Amino acid sequence: MSASFEFSLARVGAMTLRYSYLLRSSMPRMLEMMYWPTVQMLTWGFLQSYLLRAPGGLVGADKTTIAAGSLIGAVLLWDILLRGQQGFSFSFLEEMWSRNIANLFMSPLRPAEFVASMMAMSLIRLFVGMVPVTILAIWFFGFNLWALGLAFVAFFAILIVFAWSVGLFVSGLLLRYGLGAENLVWSLMFVIQPLGCVYYPVAVLPSWLQPICWALPPTYVFEGLRGVLVDHAPRVDLMLAGLALDGILFTAASFAFVRLLAAARRAGTLLQTGE
Amino acid sequence: MALDTGPILRVEGISKSYAETVAVKPLSFALPAGSVTGLLGGNGAGKTTTIGMVMGLIEPTTGMIEIFGRDFLEDRYRALGRMNFESPYVDMPHRLTVRQNLTVFGRLYGVRDIKGKIEELAADLALAEFLDRPSGRLSAGQKTRVALAKALINEPELLLLDEPTASLDPDTADWARAHLEAYRRRRNCAILLASHNMAEVERLCDRVLMLKQGSLVDDGSPAELLTHYGRANLEEVFLDVARGRANGAAV
Numbered sequence: 001m002s003a004s005f006e007f008s009l010a011r012v013g014a015m016t017l018r019y020s021y022l023l024r025s026s027m028p029r030m031l032e033m034m035y036w037p038t039v040q041m042l043t044w045g046f047l048q049s050y051l052l053r054a055p056g057g058l059v060g061a062d063k064t065t066i067a068a069g070s071l072i073g074a075v076l077l078w079d080i081l082l083r084g085q086q087g088f089s090f091s092f093l094e095e096m097w098s099r100n101i102a103n104l105f106m107s108p109l110r111p112a113e114f115v116a117s118m119m120a121m122s123l124i125r126l127f128v129g130m131v132p133v134t135i136l137a138i139w140f141f142g143f144n145l146w147a148l149g150l151a152f153v154a155f156f157a158i159l160i161v162f163a164w165s166v167g168l169f170v171s172g173l174l175l176r177y178g179l180g181a182e183n184l185v186w187s188l189m190f191v192i193q194p195l196g197c198v199y200y201p202v203a204v205l206p207s208w209l210q211p212i213c214w215a216l217p218p219t220y221v222f223e224g225l226r227g228v229l230v231d232h233a234p235r236v237d238l239m240l241a242g243l244a245l246d247g248i249l250f251t252a253a254s255f256a257f258v259r260l261l262a263a264a265r266r267a268g269t270l271l272q273t274g275e
Numbered sequence: 276m277a278l279d280t281g282p283i284l285r286v287e288g289i290s291k292s293y294a295e296t297v298a299v300k301p302l303s304f305a306l307p308a309g310s311v312t313g314l315l316g317g318n319g320a321g322k323t324t325t326i327g328m329v330m331g332l333i334e335p336t337t338g339m340i341e342i343f344g345r346d347f348l349e350d351r352y353r354a355l356g357r358m359n360f361e362s363p364y365v366d367m368p369h370r371l372t373v374r375q376n377l378t379v380f381g382r383l384y385g386v387r388d389i390k391g392k393i394e395e396l397a398a399d400l401a402l403a404e405f406l407d408r409p410s411g412r413l414s415a416g417q418k419t420r421v422a423l424a425k426a427l428i429n430e431p432e433l434l435l436l437d438e439p440t441a442s443l444d445p446d447t448a449d450w451a452r453a454h455l456e457a458y459r460r461r462r463n464c465a466i467l468l469a470s471h472n473m474a475e476v477e478r479l480c481d482r483v484l485m486l487k488q489g490s491l492v493d494d495g496s497p498a499e500l501l502t503h504y505g506r507a508n509l510e511e512v513f514l515d516v517a518r519g520r521a522n523g524a525a526v
Contacts, residue, residue: 100368
């Protein structure tokens with residue numbers, strides 16, 4: 001327990017510097033950050049083109065939705081969510097893999113500063129990985145995510161805060177249970193994909209499943225995206241609800257992280273991290 | 276700079292239990308400035324757990340820890356900037372160069388002139404030739420020197436060492452011990468050292484806590500322990516304790 005709530009931007013900067021050293025030290029890793037989002041965007045973009053051009057293909061409202069770019073837009077936003085969480089968790093895993101956790105937790109670095117540096121790094125990794133892909137989407141398919149303007153800002157905010165919440169919770173599990181929980185880093189977000197209604201409206205799901213979908217902030221983003229693209233009407237109500245849910249989930253994830261860190265101290269696992 | 280006139284570290288009745296396993300039974304000791312206290316014992320004696328509790332990485336089941344006159348369990352962060360540790364079982368990021376690693380830790384500890392401090396440590400610990408080499412490409416001896424540089428980067432007043440010379444060749448181990456002795460003299464720093472290297476404990480420590488299966492079985496200066504057990508060196512004392520013998524006779 002600590003009675004001190006001091007927060008130092010200098011220490012956040014030190015950790016961000018450490019992760020940027022890591023990032024710069026490996027060109028393959030830099031390229032990999034762009035590689036998967038590019039592959040995803042191209043695959044779904046070409047599928048979208050095919051659906052629109054195939055004889056006897058989509059008609060009516062379905063065609064309008066797809067033609068507006070809902071598939072490729074959803075793919076790009078999904079990647080922001082997925083890569084945002086993985087960027088956060090990857091920084092954390094680097095500490096576990098290099099057996100550096102004990103060095104950090106007995107330094108003056110506060111858990112909140114550590115978390116803030118992982119958030120900063122998740123933004124930097126997203127910037128490096130996603131900006132080129134959004135430009136490629138304009139070039140290949142004429143889809144401009146940036147043209148969504150303020151709606152995109154709201155989508156991004158909801159997705160990244162949710163990504164951090166998941167990353168924070170998984171990091172707590174890693175502290176408590178060690179690298180045995182590593183698979184969650186790579187797999188947990190994929191549970192969210194079908195429930196977040198990335199590629200289809202909530203209405204197509206069974207009615208008993210819909211309340212679960214509406215408990216997830218990404219659902220508000222993907223519903224909102226379809227609203228913006230098809231109706232050209234930003235759904236402020238959805239964005240506010242998504243942000244409110246984000247606030248609740250981020251608070252819950254922070255609480256879980258603190259509890260799991262305390263449990264790790266009780267169980268002595270902070271000294272036993274590493275491969 | 277320690278303003279406190281009392282001990283740098285005071286531990287009262289700390290113990291650690293995991294479910295039904297008792298790792299450390301209630302243990303009390305204090306470290307004045309400038310002292311070196313050794314935790315001596317075999318595998319599973321509770322040395323690393325004790326060091327872990329003093330580092331704030333393991334929460335004691337009972338007891339209190341006071342560092343620089345303050346309750347460490349209530350507010351560890353006031354103390355952490357004035358202490359540091361070294362262990363061969365805790366690494367630094369492999370892909371960062373030595374200079375990058377030391378820069379990051381210098382910033383975490385709020386060192387003012389980091390470049391100057393790294394140059395000073397590099398000269399002092401003979402790191403210059405591999406300062407710009409990734410930490411993962413260093414030999415065991417070089418890694419120990421770097422770990423020592425990290426442990427000294429904030430000029431700690433309390434230094435915790437967990438088997439600092441494990442897996443080092445005798446020459447490098449001797450060099451590391453000499454450096455620690457010099458640092459302790461220069462900084463009047465208190466050192467808590469966990470080891471099962473008798474020569475190391477005998478050379479560095481002015482007080483030894485002998486642990487066995489989580490219990491404190493003896494406590495004194497190396498000379499007092501030798502007299503008490505009627506032995507010529509601490510290795511023989513260690514064997515007496517480990518095998519449950521008093522003065523060489525089985526008990």
